[in-house]
Amino acid sequence: MPKRNREQELMAQLIQSEKMASLGLLVAGVAHEINTPMGAIHSNNDIMTRAVAKIRRQLGSTPDAEVSRLLDILGEVCRNNEIATERITQIVRSLKNFARLDEAERKRVNIHEGIESTLSLLRHQLKNRIRIVKRFGDIPDVECFPNELNQVFMNILVNAAHAIKERGEITVKTWKEGEGVKIAISDTGIGIPPENLSKIFDPGFTTKGVGVGTGLGLFICYKIVQDHHGTIEAESSKQGTTFTITIPLEA
Amino acid sequence: MTENGNPTIMLVDDEEMVLNSMKSFFAIESNYTLMTYTSPLKALEDLDRSHAHVDLVISDYLMPEMDGITFLAKVKDRLPMVPRILLTGYADKENAIKAINNVGLYQYIEKPWDNEDLRLIIRNGLEKTTLLHQLEEKIHEVERAQRELSDIQKDILRVFA
DSSP states (O other): OOOOOOOHHHHHHHHHHHHHHHHHHHHHHHHHHHHHHHHHHHHHHHHHHHHHHHHHHHHHHHHHHHHHHHHHHHHHHHHHHHHHHHHHHHHHHHHHHHTTOOOOEEEEEEEHHHHHHHHHSHHHHTTEEEEEEEEEEOOEEEEOOOOHHHHHHHHHHHHHHOSSSEEEEEEEEEEETTTTEEEEEEEOOOOHHHHTTTTTTTTTTOOOOOOTTTTTTTHHHHHHHHHHHHHEEEEEEEEEEEEEEEEEEEO | OOOTSEEEEEEEEEEEHHHHHHHHHHHOOOEEEEEEEEOHHHHHHHSSSSSSOOOOEEEOOOSSSSSSHHHHHHHHHOOOOSSSEEEEESHHHHHHHHHHHHHTSSSEESSSSHHHHHHHHHHHHHHHHHHHHHHHHHHHHHHHHHHHHHHHHHHHHHHHH
């Protein structure tokens, strides 16, 4: 790492912790706000399904053909609603999981869970354009701050998605090596020019242009991984970039 | 129980849509009588009226007037035997659980809830109340018998004194 300005570093850390705190609050609020109407819709749909079944029973064995057809449609619509509500519930769960509100402390967790919830939050960004290849190895649980590691995955995955201009692939690979767990995130994007590769972890370094990138994303990743006594490295060519993160089992 | 023997459930949520949905569910799947409130203060007012009878209380957590845990603690003061259930859409589960332990809640249900779970939890809660009532009656019976026995004992002692 090149020498960096101490003041800049402190500033970035401050912004980071404030960002995490407000993200947590936002997620808590959003989850509550969504879960109430979701609860009502989910329950109402269940009631309609039950009511349809009761009506069928009331009609007996020879119902009117048109009534029967309408009940079939109602039943189908209810099943469809069920799938839709399940999808929303899943998104809210991923949000909660990602922010790990109830886990601001060091915990022993499965890294794959964090990667999965981060990927599901990015779904709309990746959809149709980028294929995700998961090569998850058999890795033990890791002692870490789950919400912070999730942010590392998020930053790298978002960068990877930005690097892929049209269609491409992101591969997430995990494996155990020695007394640590390794996570490699590779993209088939445009790559990082060699002259920039040494600067990407510096605070304030961005190629995304004023107002687009803060230049803090990868610096934050670097700090978080460093706090976990791990390492983060980047390799890049014109065929794409790979970030490899190592997290020791016992930090 | 009400005059017709159906259990009465008090339901408090500042969101009308939650009350409506639960009311509809129990209307088609149970014989429970539901008392619904968007205001916990109004619910407490009704509880304080002597004729109000409730077998189980369910409350939302986040409400403008007071939070569900405060409300259920007040219910506990008035009706210590009645099972109290907290309904929460809040993401902070650990705090909710802590509060549950402090106030001694029967159960908590997360939003979005599952109707079948809700029904089961309520049924078990009501069963618990019935068992507690039976236990209370038995204790009274035993106490009565004990008093009678001690009266007889006193009589015997008096005769031989």
